[in-house]
Amino acid sequence: xxxLTPDELEAALRDIGARRYHRLHPFHAMLxxxxxxxxxxxxxxxxxxxxQASIPLKDASLIARCDDAxxxxxxxxxxxxxxxxxxxxxxxxRWLKLTDGLGLDRDYVTSLKGLLPGTRFAxxxxxxxxxxxxxxxxxxxxxxxxxxxxxxxxxxxxxxxxYDFVTPETLSYFDKRPPQARRDSDFALDYVKRHARSPQDxxxxxxxxxxxxxxxxxxxxxxxxxxxxxxLVPPGAFVPDVT
Amino acid sequence: xxxLTPDELEAALRDIGARRYHRLHPFHAMLxxxxxxxxxxxxxxxxxxxxQASIPLKDASLIARCDDAxxxxxxxxxxxxxxxxxxxxxxxxRWLKLTDGLGLDRDYVTSLKGLLPGTRFAxxxxxxxxxxxxxxxxxxxxxxxxxxxxxxxxxxxxxxxxYDFVTPETLSYFDKRPPQARRDSDFALDYVKRHARSPQDxxxxxxxxxxxxxxxxxxxxxxxxxxxxxxLVPPGAFVPDVT
Numbered sequence: 001x002x003x004l005t006p007d008e009l010e011a012a013l014r015d016i017g018a019r020r021y022h023r024l025h026p027f028h029a030m031l032x033x034x035x036x037x038x039x040x041x042x043x044x045x046x047x048x049x050x051x052q053a054s055i056p057l058k059d060a061s062l063i064a065r066c067d068d069a070x071x072x073x074x075x076x077x078x079x080x081x082x083x084x085x086x087x088x089x090x091x092x093x094r095w096l097k098l099t100d101g102l103g104l105d106r107d108y109v110t111s112l113k114g115l116l117p118g119t120r121f122a123x124x125x126x127x128x129x130x131x132x133x134x135x136x137x138x139x140x141x142x143x144x145x146x147x148x149x150x151x152x153x154x155x156x157x158x159x160x161x162x163y164d165f166v167t168p169e170t171l172s173y174f175d176k177r178p179p180q181a182r183r184d185s186d187f188a189l190d191y192v193k194r195h196a197r198s199p200q201d202x203x204x205x206x207x208x209x210x211x212x213x214x215x216x217x218x219x220x221x222x223x224x225x226x227x228x229x230x231x232l233v234p235p236g237a238f239v240p241d242v243t
Numbered sequence: 244x245x246x247l248t249p250d251e252l253e254a255a256l257r258d259i260g261a262r263r264y265h266r267l268h269p270f271h272a273m274l275x276x277x278x279x280x281x282x283x284x285x286x287x288x289x290x291x292x293x294x295q296a297s298i299p300l301k302d303a304s305l306i307a308r309c310d311d312a313x314x315x316x317x318x319x320x321x322x323x324x325x326x327x328x329x330x331x332x333x334x335x336x337r338w339l340k341l342t343d344g345l346g347l348d349r350d351y352v353t354s355l356k357g358l359l360p361g362t363r364f365a366x367x368x369x370x371x372x373x374x375x376x377x378x379x380x381x382x383x384x385x386x387x388x389x390x391x392x393x394x395x396x397x398x399x400x401x402x403x404x405x406y407d408f409v410t411p412e413t414l415s416y417f418d419k420r421p422p423q424a425r426r427d428s429d430f431a432l433d434y435v436k437r438h439a440r441s442p443q444d445x446x447x448x449x450x451x452x453x454x455x456x457x458x459x460x461x462x463x464x465x466x467x468x469x470x471x472x473x474x475l476v477p478p479g480a481f482v483p484d485v486t
Contacts, residue, residue, distance in 0.1 A: 020478040117457030121364035214360030225468040234460050235263040
């Protein structure tokens, strides 16, 4: 292992994204390419809800063991983004507008009863990773946001043009995310470039991003297996209404 | 919620097994029915290794917070079963005989580098569940062993008759398991029947078994998606040698 310059580290991180980010997954192509049925879009939104709802938990556990007030303040903006200022505000509430718009019962979505086991385990792996690993690794695991503005752009344009059951209002979650993700990933990238100063730390940073890409990837694997091909829904999970 | 009698609770547990145990998963049928390629059997054994290797961690964490010495002594036999008395002994070592026999490099298997993200997250979810939930739920989550003698019997007979790369020696892991599983599941079943005395406790016991069925099921989902259809191996995971 050799010590990378900060710019080499950034290049290595971007290379992981180019090879492992879930933008490369066929379910993403189906979703924004208009090949999903309404039931498949529902399954995606219902499962992804658990990811959205868990983001403040992982961010709070990161803040909870950070002894630098300036980092805590910066990271706090993520709590504001997701939880908002009042009931009905923030990213989680906007995600529920999407599941409402898709005709899913809100109590059913938030009960998590229809969740795929694969979604549950992937999301919980992320929460545990952030809670249990070093602060540097926890921050590095957020760096998939470097790549999210592109995937969100594809998703919004594709979904709006292909699905008559999707409206700009139901997709309001995605309007807000790209500038937030850019601000957050600029901060996190700068942090890891400045703080990963040994080859061991740099390898840990790279492994953290690989781990996180695996979280997002395996969520789409689980969706595709259950709802596309062979379409085998695990016992107890959401079954789309085919009427 | 009504209070079940101990026998009604047992019947409800067995009903969960009948509906949710991974014996119903098509990958199990493929594996013991002889429809797997050698590469698919390798992928199964390599991924399942991580489950085997993690069992003593979850069992030790259960013992570590149990204040009843008789339960701790009983549960300790599971550590002996998996870790053995010396290097090369015990269930994990016997599992490595299987991966050896399938032509997998032992260092590669134990490095976990080829693991599917879905396997990793499912296994870790099980370890975290046992560590974080009540002792009663932790014990209940072991109850998939009620159903394992049947699946092991199918797997052994089917694999020996269908695959020339599988021998009785490489399958020695499975020889030992049915009597161990019977002894262990008898104890665990008796424990939950005696200790789950409120409707809330009984529902938690049932939910723990459903959770565990989801762990095993989602491991086969991940294998089937990556190695059967569409055969999309997540970036970085094991790729069978097709030569």
